[in-house]
Amino acid sequence: MIKHILKSILIASIGLFMACDSPTKTIDKKEKTTALIDYVNPLMGTDSDFSLSNGNTYPAIATPWAMNFWTPQTAKMGDGWAYKYDDKTIRGIKQTHQPSPWINDYAAFSLMAVTGNLKYKEEERASYFSHKAEIVKPNHYSVYLADYDVTAEVSPTERAAHFKFTFPKTDSAFIILDAFYKGSMVKILPKERKIIGYCRNNSGGVPDNFHNYFVAEFDKDFELNHTWGDGWKLIENSTDNKGEHVGAIIGFKTKKGEEVNVKVASSFISHEQAALNLKTEIGNDSFENTKEKAAAAWEKELQRIVIEDDNIDNVRTFYSCLYRVLLFPRKFYEYDATGSVIHYSPYNGEVLPGYMFTDNGFWDTFRAVFPFFNMMYPELNTQIMEGLANTYKESGWLPEWASPGHRDCMIGSNSATIIADAFLKGNMQEKDVSVLLEAVLKNANEVEGRPVNSVGREGANYYNKLGYVPYDVGINENAARTLEYAFADFTIAEMAKKLNKDGVAAHFYKKSYNYKNLFDSSTNLMRGKNEDGTFQSPFNPLKWGDAFTEGNSLHYTWSVFHDTQGLIDLMGGKEIFEAKLDEVFEMPPNFDASYYGFRIHEILEMQIANMGNYAHGNQPIQHMIYLYNYANTSYKAQEKLREVLTKLYSATPDGYCGDEDNGQTSAWYVFSSLGFYPVTPAVNEYVIGSPLFKKATLTLENGKTFVISASNNSEKNVYIESASLNGKPWNNSFLYSDAVQDGGSLEFNMDAVPNKAWASKPENTPYSLSKKLKK
Numbered sequence: 001m002i003k004h005i006l007k008s009i010l011i012a013s014i015g016l017f018m019a020c021d022s023p024t025k026t027i028d029k030k031e032k033t034t035a036l037i038d039y040v041n042p043l044m045g046t047d048s049d050f051s052l053s054n055g056n057t058y059p060a061i062a063t064p065w066a067m068n069f070w071t072p073q074t075a076k077m078g079d080g081w082a083y084k085y086d087d088k089t090i091r092g093i094k095q096t097h098q099p100s101p102w103i104n105d106y107a108a109f110s111l112m113a114v115t116g117n118l119k120y121k122e123e124e125r126a127s128y129f130s131h132k133a134e135i136v137k138p139n140h141y142s143v144y145l146a147d148y149d150v151t152a153e154v155s156p157t158e159r160a161a162h163f164k165f166t167f168p169k170t171d172s173a174f175i176i177l178d179a180f181y182k183g184s185m186v187k188i189l190p191k192e193r194k195i196i197g198y199c200r201n202n203s204g205g206v207p208d209n210f211h212n213y214f215v216a217e218f219d220k221d222f223e224l225n226h227t228w229g230d231g232w233k234l235i236e237n238s239t240d241n242k243g244e245h246v247g248a249i250i251g252f253k254t255k256k257g258e259e260v261n262v263k264v265a266s267s268f269i270s271h272e273q274a275a276l277n278l279k280t281e282i283g284n285d286s287f288e289n290t291k292e293k294a295a296a297a298w299e300k301e302l303q304r305i306v307i308e309d310d311n312i313d314n315v316r317t318f319y320s321c322l323y324r325v326l327l328f329p330r331k332f333y334e335y336d337a338t339g340s341v342i343h344y345s346p347y348n349g350e351v352l353p354g355y356m357f358t359d360n361g362f363w364d365t366f367r368a369v370f371p372f373f374n375m376m377y378p379e380l381n382t383q384i385m386e387g388l389a390n391t392y393k394e395s396g397w398l399p400e401w402a403s404p405g406h407r408d409c410m411i412g413s414n415s416a417t418i419i420a421d422a423f424l425k426g427n428m429q430e431k432d433v434s435v436l437l438e439a440v441l442k443n444a445n446e447v448e449g450r451p452v453n454s455v456g457r458e459g460a461n462y463y464n465k466l467g468y469v470p471y472d473v474g475i476n477e478n479a480a481r482t483l484e485y486a487f488a489d490f491t492i493a494e495m496a497k498k499l500n501k502d503g504v505a506a507h508f509y510k511k512s513y514n515y516k517n518l519f520d521s522s523t524n525l526m527r528g529k530n531e532d533g534t535f536q537s538p539f540n541p542l543k544w545g546d547a548f549t550e551g552n553s554l555h556y557t558w559s560v561f562h563d564t565q566g567l568i569d570l571m572g573g574k575e576i577f578e579a580k581l582d583e584v585f586e587m588p589p590n591f592d593a594s595y596y597g598f599r600i601h602e603i604l605e606m607q608i609a610n611m612g613n614y615a616h617g618n619q620p621i622q623h624m625i626y627l628y629n630y631a632n633t634s635y636k637a638q639e640k641l642r643e644v645l646t647k648l649y650s651a652t653p654d655g656y657c658g659d660e661d662n663g664q665t666s667a668w669y670v671f672s673s674l675g676f677y678p679v680t681p682a683v684n685e686y687v688i689g690s691p692l693f694k695k696a697t698l699t700l701e702n703g704k705t706f707v708i709s710a711s712n713n714s715e716k717n718v719y720i721e722s723a724s725l726n727g728k729p730w731n732n733s734f735l736y737s738d739a740v741q742d743g744g745s746l747e748f749n750m751d752a753v754p755n756k757a758w759a760s761k762p763e764n765t766p767y768s769l770s771k772k773l774k775k
Contacts, residue, residue: 207349565768617658704743
């Protein structure tokens with residue numbers, strides 16, 4: 001998604017696959033011989049650029065939730081689009097921590113091999129490569145550097161990596177370590193066959209003492225060693241350098257096919273910790289050992305959901321999306337010599353005990369990523385909650401966009417939703433409950449002292465006084481903020497209620513109805529409202545931005561996650577509500593981009609999808625199709641969901657329809673292809689859609705299994721004719737999350753003709769706050 005920093009940057013500047021045909025085969029659990037990792041395509045979404053996102057991803061060579069990723073670098077240093085599928089040259093394999101091109105990278109450095117005349121400058125050393133001579137898997141990257149007749153490979157651990165460079169016969173083989181700009185240091189230790197150093201590059205959100213310390217150990221003696229200093233000034237036969245941008249070069253003579261191995265690790269704490277990370281995670285392992293361990297780490301997680309289906313393309317897309325869901329948030333902690341968990345704090349610069357996670361934008365991931373963790377990875381989410389408590393204790397605030405510390409990006413108070421959902425699902429340590437409740441209450445009530453605008457609630461003073469953030473008081477995207485704050489208030493109320501804090505709960509339940517303050521009955525849409533209580537005028541529901549965030553009123557009107565029935569009542573009933581949903585799909589993809597001054601990539605992605613004004617490539621509307629269930633027309637949701645699953649996703653470089661965003665767009669696919677989706681985090685329900693696969697087996701962390709099967713499922717049979725839960729008829733268009741955790745089976749019988757009678761009664765609809773109160 002196009003981040004808020006982009007708009008300010010643009011204003012400032014103005015002021016100054018592996019996609020190949022393969023035979024269809026059955027993926028059968030009993031007969032499966034292919035490792036699930038082999039279905040993952042890390043190149044999915046890499047055919048992207050500033051103007052059009054097909055994912056805005058890069059191939060992350062990493063283990064799940066690793067502290068460090070590695071990726072081939074085709075773009076110049078500092079370019080957020082570090083790897084673009086259509087690029088033809090590669091200039092290194094870099095350690096990366098980038099969560100999004102809009103947020104950019106930090107703590108990056110790279111390794112590159114060259115032969116012949118020494119070329120070490122970034123542009124000069126770049127080598128032509130081809131995807132035909134490239135292997136891209138989560139646990140292994142290999143590329144043939146055509147200009148140097150070298151094959152470069154890397155396999156990862158959580159905090160280290162193992163490189164292997166296969167050289168030709170030459171007297172001039174070189175390996176280059178580029179420590180990048182914004183402050184770096186290198187020191188070559190020839191007798192120890194090591195390079196140590198640090199890099200300090202970042203895009204914000206770091207304390208003054210921020211360093212990424214690295215150590216690289218080689219298995220071959222150095223025959224020469226050079227460094228370069230600022231301005232790419234080569235200093236021959238030198239062993240150390242420090243400056244704005246420095247690097248190290250070592251040279252060898254090699255035989256044909258000779259392999260040079262490099263074991264690399266890093267730490268945000270110290271060089272000693274980096275060496276410990278290397279010893280602990282790689283030690284004496286061979287390259288193949290590291291590669292196999294990384295594959296095993298992925299296989300362990302991917303095997304948690306086993307798909308059985310005869311459409312190989314859909315299976316590849318599923319596991320490629322699941323891979324993305326399991327990358328972020330990043331582990332920002334390490335283990336000391338005693339095995340205790342410690343972390344460098346990106347908030348106060350101290351080394352402290354306990355967990356820390358980072359590189360996440362909750363505006364995206366509160367919707368489906370964290371509900372997925374609560375379903376499949378409760379222990380991990382408990383650790384993430386401890387990390388959020390540590391963030392609050394170390395900075396005084398909860399993060400909303402962290403990379404690695406607080407970043408000024410996006411809107412909302414979505415940390416509250418993530419915290420409440422984890423607490424209500426039982427995925428929080430008792431010691432963290434009071435800290436995190438205090439934190440979410442501070443977010444909701446305090447205005448002063450916020451480190452950046454995205455932290456806490458921008459406009460909270462207006463919101464708490466008027467029940468909305470006004471359009472005309474200089475706070476952008478005010479209507480979107482109001483709607484998101486109202487939902488966050490609901491989740492706080494649910495958390496307080498379970499803690500028997502009835503007064504707090506009543507207060508926030510009342511505030512959760514603030515969405516009604518922006519409803520314009522003359523248009524049946526959400527609309528910005530001025531401080532004096534009048535609606536903004538003129539009003540164009542097709543205008544992107546302005547009162548809304550990366551969308552328009554047609555997209556944000558549905559952001560009443562906790563009270564869809566209340567929205568239905570405001571609109572005048574289910575038939576009118578259903579017709580309004582239909583309108584979004586049936587109208588042309590018209591838009592007004594005047595707020596941005598140009599057509600942002602999200603608008604273009606909506607246009608080319610040919611689904612009217614439905615903009616699945618961005619997060620605000622991704623739950624919208626499921627809302628047909630609340631109007632007792634589930635068959636419409638089933639039809640449209642299947643279209644999105646099969647039309648807008650594929651395991652190819654152009655396989656997404658917009659920004660992937662830390663696993664959120666992938667999590668939508670993972671949930672939806674299983675047959676349900678968490679429309680309302682912090683309640684005990686998923687909303688049922690249209691299962692894509694004939695069978696999916698979920699192995700839960702508690703040891704139980706939940707099996708989803710869909711008989712007669714096919715490309716045409718997208719409608720639910722009937723359903724049963726644990727052998728008993730199920731006529732609700734929702735599924736209790738407890739039913740999944742208890743284990744059992746959900747069976748669908750699919751048909752090509754909609755069964756309009758299924759889930760057609762008012763009691764069959766999913767959770768709404770107004771519906772609950774009416775009971």
